[in-house]
Amino acid sequence: MAKIVQLISKNCGKIKPDSVTDYVNAGGYAGLKKAMEIGPAQIVEEVKKSKLMGRGGAGYPTGKKWEQGYVRKTVFEYVVCNGDEGEPGTYKDKLILSQNPLLLMEGMTIAAYIFGIKEGYIYVRGEYYGLKEMLNNAIKNAVEANYLGKNIMGTDFSFNIHVVWGAGAYVCGENTALLESIEGRSGRPRQKPPYLSQEGLYKKPTIFQNVETYSNIPYIVEHGGDEYASYGTECSGGTKLVCLSGNVINKGVYEVPFGTPIRELVYSLGGGVSNGRKLKFVQLGGSSGACFTEEKLDTPMCYKALKDNELKLGSGALLVVDDSNCVIDFLKTITGFFIHESCGKCTPCREGNTRIYEILDRFSKGRGKPEDIDDLYRLSNLMDITSFCGLGQAATTALKDCLKYMREEFDEHIEGKCRAGVCNLT
Template sequence: MGNTKILSSRFGKIKPDSVEEFVAAGGYEGLKKAITMKPEEIIQEIKNAYLFGRGGAAYPTGVKWEQAYAIPLEKGPKYMICNADEGEPGTFKDRHIMAEDPLMLIEGMTIGAFIFGAKEGYIYCRGEYSGIQKILKSAIKNATEAGYLGENIMGTGLNFNIKVVSGAGAYVCGENTALVESIEGKTGRPRRKPPYIKNAGLNMMPTVLNNVETYACIPWIVKEGGETFLSVGTEFSGGTKLMCLSGNVVQRGVYEVPFGTTLRELIYGLGGGIAGGKTLKFVHLGGSSGACFPEELLDTKICYNDLRKNGLSLGSGAVLVVDDTHCVVDYLKTVMEFFEDESCGKCTPCREGNRRMVEILEKLTSGRGAKEDLERLQRLARTMRNTSFCGLGQSAPVPVTTLLKHFAAEFEAHVQGRCPSGKCSMSGVRR
C-alpha cells in the first residue's frame, strides 16, 4: 500500500477554518493554477485522472462536467451543489473532510464555479452535523474575507458564493433530485428523470452536483495533473479512496488508501483483523444498499473495475465487518427495517416491497418461516430492482440477494426452525 495522501494530508495539522494555515500548507494552489487555464483544459485533466464520483454512483466526474459545460449559459444560471448529507449507514468519511479540511472542499467547488460560470453554490450538509455546519460557515466567511470567495475572486471577475443548507434528516435526500427538492423547500422525494439535473436541477436550471470527497479531489488533480492522480491508483480507478472501516474489526476508522489496495489488506492490515480473535463471517461493502460477501472475495482490489468483475460495488466506501457470532438472517432483518423506515413512500415497489421483506424476515427469525418465503424474498428483490422509482428501492434488495446467494444454508436452517448462531429465539416453532 502506498503512502500518498491526497485528501488527508492536512488532517489534524491545520486549524480547519483558517485560510492562512490552509494556504501555507498548499491550499488554493489548484485554484490559482485553474484560473490560468481554459475550462476545457481543466475538464480534460479531470478526465485524465479517471476520477469517479465518490458518493456511490461512481459516474465519471470528467464526463459529467464535460456534459454540464456543454450547456450554454443562456439557459440560465448554473449552480454548484455539494452532497454532504452522508446518510449511508457505516459511512463517516465526508465528515472528516468537512471537520478537518473544509477549505479543500470549498476550493474544489470554486474551481467548478470558474469552469461553469456559476455564481451560487450550496453545501447540503447532514442535519445531525450541526457542529460541522458551524465549521463550514466559518471557513466560508474566512475565505470570502480573504478574497477566495464572494465578489471578483482573486481579481478574475468571478463572483461565487456558497451557502450551507441543513439536511432534512431523510436517507432518500442522498438521491440527487430529492436533495435538490429539499433545498427548494419541498418534501425530499425524487423527481422523474429525464430531465437530469445537469439540464434542469435547482430551480429547474443547469446544476452540477457532486459528493464532498469528489470535490475535494479536484484541487489536487488541477495542481498535480490528471495523469499523476491516475498513477496513484489503478489504470481504471485514479487516486485514493477514503474507506470507512467499522464493525467487528480491531482498528475502526477512516483510512485513505490508493486504489489497488485489497479488501484483505484494509481489514487485516490497517484494521488489525477481526476483534476478539473471532472469525470473519462476511463483509458488507458500500453501505446498507451494498453487497454482502464472505472471505473468499477479500483479495479483490479496491478498484471499480475489479469490484464490478466480482459482482461488487464500492458505493460510498463503507466496509462493515461482521464476525461469526452474528446471524445472517437477523442482520438482514435489521438492514431491511432501515429501508422500510427510510422509504419515502412515493412508489409502491419500494414502499410495499421493503415492508413485505421485513415481515418475511421476522417470520424466519421467529421460527415461523417456510421454504416459499425464500422464493418470495427473491421475487420481491427482482420486482424492486426492476420497477422502483429511484435508486433507494432499486438497490435496497442487494443485501438480500447477496446474503441469500452466499449463505443459503443458514436461511434453510431458519426455515427448519434452527438458528446456527443461536441469535434468534425461534419462539414460533411448532412442536
C-alpha cells in the same frame, strides 16, 4: 501491506478547519491559482485525465460529465455539493467537512470557475448540525481573504457558497431528492430525465458532485491529471476514502489508492476481526451495498474489478461482520433501516421492505417456510425492477447476496436452528 496515500486527507486534523491562513500555509488554494492560469478547457482536460469517478456511489467519470457540459456550452447556474452521506457506515465526508472544509470549497470554486457559475450550495445532513458554526466561519473567512465572494483573487470571477441543512432523511442523498430538499420541500426524488445538467436546482442546469469528489479537484488541477491517475488503477484514478466499521479492530477512515485488495483493508489497515472472532462476511458501500464472504475478499478496490465480480464500491463504507452475528438478524436490521428511510412515494419500496421484514421476522422466530424463500426472491427482484429511485432498487442487494452466499443459514432457521444463537426460535 496496504498503504495509505494522503492526497486529500493529509491536512485533516493538522490545521484549524475554518482558518484560511492555516489552509494556505498548508498549501491550500494552489489548485485554484493554477486553475486560473491554465483556464477552463485545460482544467476539464486534467480532470478527464485524472480518471476521477464520482465518489458518492454512482462512480460516473467526473471529467466526462464536465466535458459534456463544457463542449455543449451548457449555461450552468449552480454548483451543488452532496454532503448527505447517509449510507450506514459512511463517515468519510464528515472527515472533510469537519477537518478540512476549505479543500471542498476550493474544489467547488474551481468547478464554478470552469462554467462561470456564481452560486454554490453545500447540503449537509442534519446529523452533522454541530458543524454549522465552523462551516459558516470557514465561508466568512474565505470571503474575507478573497477566495470566495466578489472578484475572487482580483479577477472578474465571483462565487458564493451557502450551506443548507438536512433534517434526517437518507433518501435526500439521491441527487434530485436533495435538490427538492434545498428548495424547502420534502425530499422525494424527481423523474429522470431531465438530468441535473439540464434541469437541476430551481430547474436550472446544475453541476452536482459529492464532498469527496470536489475535494480531489484542487490536487488534480495543481499536480495534473496524470499524476493523480498514477496512484490508482488503469480505470480508477487516484485514491479513495474508505470507512472501516463493525467487528474490526481499527475502525476509521483511511485514504488508500485504488487497486488495494479488500482483504488488505480488513486485515492490514483494519487489523483484522476483533475479539478473536472469525469473519462471516463484509458489506461494501453501506446498507444498500453488496455482502460477500471470504472468497471475494481478494478483489481489488477498482470500479472495473469490482464490477466484474458483481460488486460495487458505493460510498466506500466497509462493514465487517463476524461469526457471532446471525444473517437473518442482520438482514432484519438492514430492512428495518429501509422501512424507516423509504420516502413512501412508490409502492414497491414502501410496501416491499415491510413485507420482506415480515418474512425475515418469521424466520427469526422459527416460523420460516421453504416457500418464503421464493417470496424473498420475488419481492427483491420486483423492487429492483420497479422502484422509482435507487433507494428501493438497491434496498435488497444485501438480501440477495446473503441468499446467494449464506443460503444454508436460511434453511437452518426453517429447521429451527440459529448457528449464532442470536434468534429465539420458539
